[in-house]
Amino acid sequence: MELHHEKNLIALSKLLNVLLLVGFVVMATVSIVLGLALNRTMNHQERTLVPPTISQAFTISGASVDAPYLQMMGEYFLFLKLNVTPANVSRQYGRLLDYVPPEKWAGIQPLLLTDATQIQKSNISSRFDPLPGQTHVSLESMQIKQKGQLIKTVGDRELPAEEVTYIVQMAYDNGLLELHGIMKEGQPND
Template identity: 30%
Template sequence: MKLDWLRADIASARRASALLVLLLACSMLANVTLAAFAMHMAGRERVVVVPPSINKTFWVESERVSAEYLEQMAYFLLQLTLNVTPQSIDHQSRVLLQYAAPASYGELRSVLATAAERVKRDGASTVFSAQDLAVDERTQRVGVRGLLTTFISDRRVSEVSKGYAIELQYAGGRIFLKAFRETSPNDPLEIQAQSQLRLAPAAGTGR
């Protein structure tokens, strides 16, 4: 009888050992899977494609967004581009480039690098105060007029009226910056200039 009990204990110990080996193998497989997943995801990041704060409702379509969304994005991009110091301009430029349209990335990076070099060389800080903003929902453009104030060593050295046109593009569920350029403060969206260009051929044919 004791021999039977001994044999039963040995069989039970073997079953327990086999179960432990199986659990250990499953644990090792899970660890390898998690390690492979971590290596696969290394270096990836999620890019935020909306302004940090949203205070108006807006709509989106397949290739367009509403005027309210364009307005909020314009204010956000203006802050990144024009409210800068020698210490902040590099970081703000990197954030801005996350929104750059692929076709415009190289040009925007070059312009931002030149601006950063000038700001750091002069030790200058700039602050832009928007006064008027116009949105062209059809072309997904925003025109802004305001005052650009420049400081050097806490001393205000200039305050001039400036106009800027911001061209945006909505594609694949993302908003992209196509262009950010200085324009006339009297015509930030260059509506008058475009009207003159359209009228020029007609004026020529009448002579």
């Protein structure tokens, strides 16, 4: 009788071990699925914004942006960089630097400081007028290419308008848009 009882106990413990193993596998699977679902929810939560100074809606998420948002922000960065006077250049460039990530800041800030000093010292004003239909957005490379007229004034003397193309390089990481550079086509990053 005792042998039969021991066999029952062994069978019962084997069954209990199997049930515990199945429970563990099920709980591990559920945990993985919930973790993946939480990650997806966190990175793909979309928000649609229509700020008062921007004329069209755009969509952003924790992981990506759409073309209208990239275009509007690129145009905004060009506005800050190219529509300057001796009186507002420090404020404009300061706003630009708010979007520059720490790892790029040391390379961009001295260039903007030199440019701002030259603008103030030489009494230079500039205005950039984008040409309609001349904006090209690349979501893959996170950049816009904008062609337009750059009009500069030195003191009271207006220089001839120059047709230029600028490339604005951006990055989007964890829901934060970063400015990596503004380049005049054919010239190094500034």
